[in-house]
Amino acid sequence: MIKILSARLFQAVLVMVAVTAVAFIMFRFVGDPVSSMVREGASQAEKDAVRMALGLDKSLLVQFAEFVGRALQGDLGTSLRYQQPVTELLLTRLPATLELVIVATFLALAIGIPLGIVCALKPTSVLSRLAQSATLIGVSMPTFVTGLLLILIFAVNLRWLPSSGRGDVVNLGGWQTGFLTISGLKSMILPSITLAMFQLTLVMRLVRSEMIDVLSSDYIRFAFARGLPRRYIYGRLALRNTLMPVITVTGLQIGQLIAFAIVTETVFQWPGMGLLFTNSVGYPDIPVLAAYLLFVGFMFVMINMIVDILYTLVDPRLRTKR
Numbered sequence: 001m002i003k004i005l006s007a008r009l010f011q012a013v014l015v016m017v018a019v020t021a022v023a024f025i026m027f028r029f030v031g032d033p034v035s036s037m038v039r040e041g042a043s044q045a046e047k048d049a050v051r052m053a054l055g056l057d058k059s060l061l062v063q064f065a066e067f068v069g070r071a072l073q074g075d076l077g078t079s080l081r082y083q084q085p086v087t088e089l090l091l092t093r094l095p096a097t098l099e100l101v102i103v104a105t106f107l108a109l110a111i112g113i114p115l116g117i118v119c120a121l122k123p124t125s126v127l128s129r130l131a132q133s134a135t136l137i138g139v140s141m142p143t144f145v146t147g148l149l150l151i152l153i154f155a156v157n158l159r160w161l162p163s164s165g166r167g168d169v170v171n172l173g174g175w176q177t178g179f180l181t182i183s184g185l186k187s188m189i190l191p192s193i194t195l196a197m198f199q200l201t202l203v204m205r206l207v208r209s210e211m212i213d214v215l216s217s218d219y220i221r222f223a224f225a226r227g228l229p230r231r232y233i234y235g236r237l238a239l240r241n242t243l244m245p246v247i248t249v250t251g252l253q254i255g256q257l258i259a260f261a262i263v264t265e266t267v268f269q270w271p272g273m274g275l276l277f278t279n280s281v282g283y284p285d286i287p288v289l290a291a292y293l294l295f296v297g298f299m300f301v302m303i304n305m306i307v308d309i310l311y312t313l314v315d316p317r318l319r320t321k322r
Contacts, residue, residue: 008308012301019297023290024067071294077287081280086291090273095176096166097265097272101257103188104196109250112200113243116207120215121234131204138201143260147194147267154190162187164269191268195261199253206249210242251307255300 039046051057058066070076076086119128138146155163167183169176178184214220215238223233258273265274273292280288 005309008305012305015301016298019294019301020068020071021064023293023297024064076291076294079280079285079288081283081285081288086287089276089288090291090295093271093273093276096178096270097258097261097274099177099179100188100192100195100261100264100270100272101254103192104199104257105250105254107192107196108199108203108253109246112203113207113246116204117211117234117239117242119204119208120211135201135205138197141197143194143198143263144267146197147191147264150190150194151267161190163190166271191264191270194267195257195264199250199257202249202253203246206246207242210245211238214238214241247310248307251303251310255296255303258299259296 048057074087076090078084079086079089082089115127115131118125119131122128151163154161162183165187167178167185167187168181169178169184170180178188220233220238223237261270261272262274262277264270265272266278269275273295276288277292279285280292
């Protein structure tokens, strides 16, 4: 197990080095931060002074080493638009994004797994046919279209739920949460459903296909031949092996939800990191863009490593092979 952890940690370090290099290239070569910081009509001497203060007059290797050193210390620069430390901006927006991703993942698993089991056990039932038809719509429809339709139905026509914003939040030791207020919970419904739609579809179809494969295996037939209860066979034997691939997919999907919550947060004006990234693209606020890339890369690497370790713990065959 120690060898597996060491190998995964080494791979994670290599990936983060590559992501850091890409973020540095973005910070160094995408746009000129000096032009955004100096006044209009500034002289070349003023521009050179600002460039020297930013350290842009040094060699690329020195700048990259300083960039990595600051990133390791949590210093990701200062936002050109907000004139605040980028780390502070990201930490302020992080709770909103994480809560949205947590609720979306919970909805996808709580709805997708039971529907996948029903579709596998009763493929000709009305519920199974409706669920499979709905998954095709969920996969085909873009996220922003789903969000706009939900806003049109539940916010504009029915006026049951708010169309934008996060609602009232409560500060718990620096963590601002909307779980403890009525308006916060109402504001979370539509964006979480929109964000969970694609993951729900993927989980349901994956559980269905895996459940069908497991039910056709020899040990399931032997369990039926022994006369074991169907509830035990389906719930204990078949479902356990069915959920093993779901662990990997769900972990990777969490990283994708964090990365691609940009569209959902923009549609619903959800004050998370995705909306911050969207607002920074048009400026362009290069330090925020580079920091967001670093954060998303770090989340992908950590989630992938944790999922791989959990998968190894669940399936002893992988430990034997390795």
